[in-house]
Amino acid sequence: MSDAARHEALIDALGAELTPVRRLLPPWRRALGWLLVVSAIAAVLLMRYGCSTMLHRWDAAPDLGVAACGGVITAITAALASFVLAVPGRSLKWAWLPVPSALLWIGASGMGCLRAHIPGMPVMDLRGANDCLIFIISFSIPLSGLMIWLIRRACPLRPVLTAVLVGLASAAASASLLEICHNFDATASDLMMHAVAVAIVVGANAAMGGRLLLKGFSQR
């Protein structure tokens, strides 16, 4: 069979089994769905812990508030970028979208180490910092899993890059959720533990999430 005839036969066969499909929702709407889940978790945590401690921390140390805003914006932009990049034909430039907010998040968090401690607020020891690490990782796992499951319905042609963005969105969302119940002043060891947690989440997503997305695409 010649190549042209092979293509024609395949096209006829694909045409014969064509069924109507439900079009994928726009990336922003899919990202919004994931962010609604994060918001629901935030609402539960706010009901449990209230927001007075969080607001007191931000009032006493505005850099913590700036860092928290950076974290929230990073979660939103990284989620949007990962859903956009999972659609074929979209520009790679979308991967840069969460970078400014991530720099703000990291920069403002680092500034926390340079200023004086907040009066009356306890300073976190290493054990408490470990709890932060466990919190960020344990919230990131289901959030990453949900996003990867949603993205697999699309067609991520750059699975590792998409998975890195998934990891960044999940880690930023988890760190933002932690802010609600983080009744401590920022210390170098605490911030270092946050950075380690974010790095673990992003790295694990790049390794495992990328493979899962690639497997999903290869089976297509």
Place this chain on the structure above:
Amino acid sequence: MPATSSLTFDGPWVLLRQPSPRRLISDKAVPTDTPSASEQADQQRSAWMAAAQAGDQRAYTRVLNDSVALIRAVARRQGVAVDTLDDVVQETLLTVHRVRHTFDPMRSYDAWLSAIAARRAIDVLRSHGRREQREVHDEFAFDMHADRDDASAGAERVQEAQRLRKAIKTLSPGQREAVEQLGLKEHSLAEAAERTGRNTGALKVNLHRALKTLRDRLNGDS
């Protein structure tokens, strides 16, 4: 109808620049820029694909037939050898079929297809690269290699048949059925369709996918 050329621009700032649907309608009513021939062709393909998403078979075969040349061009740009261009075409067509729900008619069909074709071209290049690494390139190998009909040739053929049988067993039920009916029992499509209760289109697609899987497995790619 699909978008004007301004909608094909992509990047984070597209949200700021993307015209509203109302604006699109007015743009079409009073055109300011005449789209080039390639843009018009792209818009036509977008419209066909949108119709295909709704189940229009005629539009679907048209857009797939129209896509072959574009896929070949993308594969050539990626450095795929001429003799394997058609592998990329087949792989891309199958992928397009599976992910057709991801196409947004407001965007360029050509950009969407090119991204998939480029990815499949890279997959084919990698697959051939791995195969070539395993193959021995020795100009004296032909002279030095033993004749095919030596004592071990029969045993090798038996081993190959066993490997093939094992690989067929690992196929999905639909693919295995297609291989058994069309490949091993050599039934015609109509006979196979009658025996299995499947339509001929599904049998052809299953056979194609089965052959791809078997090729990959026997070459050790998965």
